[in-house]
Amino acid sequence: MTAMYDVTVIGGGPAGIAAAIAADKSGARVLLIEREARLGGILKQCIHDGFGLLRFQEKLSGPEYAYRFIHTLQQTRVEVHTLSFVTHINALSKTEDDQPLSSNSKGTTGFVVTITSAKGMEKIATQTLIFSTGCRERTARQVAIHGTRPAGVLTAGSAQYYTNILGQLPCRRCVILGSGDIGLIMARRLHLEGAEVLGVYEAKPTPSGLSRNIAQCLDDFAIPLHLNKTVTRVFGDKRLEAVEIMSVNEAMEPIAHTEERIACDGLILSVGLIPENELAERIGVPLSPLTKGPVCDQCNMTRIPGVFSCGNALQVNDLVDYVSESGEIAGRAAAVFAMGKEVHSAPRYAELCPSKDILAVTPQLLNLDSLEDRVTVFFRVREECSSVCVRFMLEHSDRQIEIFSRKYPHLRPPEMERVILNLKNSTLSEHTRIMITVEKARSS
Ligand SMILES: Cc1cc2nc3c(=O)[nH]c(=O)nc-3n(C[C@H](O)[C@H](O)[C@H](O)COP(=O)(O)OP(=O)(O)OC[C@H]3O[C@@H](n4cnc5c(N)ncnc54)[C@H](O)[C@@H]3O)c2cc1C
Incomplete structure (x- = not known):
């Protein structure tokens, strides 16, 4: 095992980079682990502008926004391991080697993180952990689309990766399901690349994306938005040939005899993001049913002392500026915690209680200490x-x-x-x- 780090950040997207910079600035010894070859997370493939409006009062593309932070990171002492995947986390015990960890692991002196990379398996020890692992996209099976499994059914993020990173058009005539921001952005992107975008279909009575994206991605390019409609079935053997669209009622159930078949070779799904918290859950971090991310306090510390969360792993964000801010909050607090300035083995909390009109709130707890x-x-x-x-x-x-x-x-x-x-x-x-x-x- 290598020497002990004060703060280990898992995930090198905008949240993780901001957390690592903030922890380093606070004097901590920091390790940043990223499974991909390059830092930047999802921003690497977001070549549209609209990033950084709050923080820099400028309209940057995703890579431009990421570069500003990567450049700052390069001036710090943060150790960066790319092409490295965190597979296990255990408790570091004073007496023995690493032990399984759970939410009731009291008196933990730190954590042992197992990393897989081209070098093989490696274990590192750390005082604190920050989860900045981002989100994953919902798939066709998770929204009950029936039928075959042909090529051409992609999540919007995968379509974006093909188009913007690989330079390959994933379809020529497509339907977009879901009016979330990624779907709207991909409708415009595929249109600009020469694909025929037949329309964006949304089961809810109102669009899910930001108003500016409805105007700039659909209205400006005359791409139709169909509300109260969903895709219920796909057709095709090797390649997608058509989709079935149905109108839905208020409970979002398909209405009989409203079936409509649309010929297309691409179905792009933008049907929601789920915070990526498998690793956190495995060590017993309690999640909020509202945000699907960890329950946390105002420092973004979870219910396990020394374990922090930020960015899309904590809750789905629409603005990257807030993602960076949440990383900075976690990074600063983790450094303070690691360096022993503020350790309470049994923190006292006051609770934030949202009414039924609030979908989600963070933090859920205020740590009174x-x-x-x-x-x-x-x-x-x-x-x-x-x-x-x-x-x-x-x-x-x-x-x-x-x-x-x-x-x-x-x-x-x-x-x-x-x-x-x-x-x-x-x-x-x-x-x-x-x-x-x-x-x-x-x-x-
Ligand atoms: C298509 C799209 C368009 C957007 N458009 C805008 C916009 O116009 N303006 C705006 O402000 N915001 C926009 N956003 C929102 C914003 O970009 C995101 O909220 C933000 O990038 C999330 O940052 P993150 O660091 O939390 O997650 P991510 O960027 O997803 O980074 C997470 C990182 O963690 C790594 N990772 C995960 N698990 C492990 C593991 N076990 N080991 C090692 N590494 C791991 C991943 O490889 C990834 O690099 C958009 C988002 C998307 C998806």
Whole structure:
């Protein structure tokens, strides 16, 4: 086993790079592990612009945005291992070699990470871990599309990889299923490369992507968007020949006798992302049913002390600027934790409690032992709504105190909102609940 690292970051996308830089800046000895040959994660294949609007006030492409961070990383002491895949994580024990880890592993002195690379299997020891492993895409089988298994049915990310990295057009006449951002971007991309994009089909009554992507990717190129419709079946033996489209009801169930067959050689799926947390789950990190990422505190520390999460592994992000910010939060906190400045074996937490109108919130917990005056919170609403007021209230046993409220003319589930809570004059205990509500705004 090599010497002990303070912080080991798993995944070299924008979240992992930002985490590694922040941990290094805080004085930690850092290792960054990436399974691919190059750093940058999903940004490597996102050659469209629209990245970095918040952070740099510039419209950068994905590779341009990634390069700014990779360039900074190169000026640090961070050790980078590419073409290296993390397969196992165990607890490092004082007495013996590594031990299996679980959520009730108390008194862990660190972690042993097994890495597979061209050199073979290698084990490293680390005080803390940061998961920045990104997301994976839902496939045809996960959205109950029946029929054969022909070539030509691809996730939008795979279609993007073929088109932008390999320079190969994956289809000539295609249907896009799902109006998430990746689907919208690929509709435009395939159109520009000469494919006939027959339309984007969405089962929900409203589109799932950002409004700017609907305008710039579909409207500007006259690509039709069909709402309340889905693909139910694919046809073809070796190659896709056609898809069956059906209208759906409010419960998103296909309506009988609405079948329509469309001839095409490509079906591009943009039907959702799932945070990649197999490794984290295997060591007992509890996940939130709302975000599908780890339950975490304001430092992005999970319920296992010393284990952190950030970026799309923590929750699906629409803006890379927030991904980098979450990496920086995790990186700084992991360095502080590793260097022993702030170790509490049994942290005390106050809980954030979203109402049913909130789809997801992070953090879910406030660690009272490392609480600072200002805390950044991200949330998404469950349904599109207009003229609403979002309120954060501290609920003590005998009273409620409002700590934040903001009026929003419009809120949509695809758009993640960021707010900063000022807790300077607030008293919080383990019994405090932070209630988050969405109410119709009163006209003033
Ligand atoms: C098609 C598309 C278009 C987008 N468009 C925009 C846009 O216009 N503007 C914008 O701001 N945002 C956009 N986004 C969102 C933003 O780019 C992503 O949210 C962000 O890149 C996620 O970063 P990440 O580091 O969390 O994950 P990723 O970029 O996915 O990086 C995760 C990394 O972890 C590595 N990894 C995973 N498991 C292991 C393991 N076991 N061992 C070693 N390495 C591992 C992976 O290889 C990968 O490199 C877009 C996203 C997509 C997919």
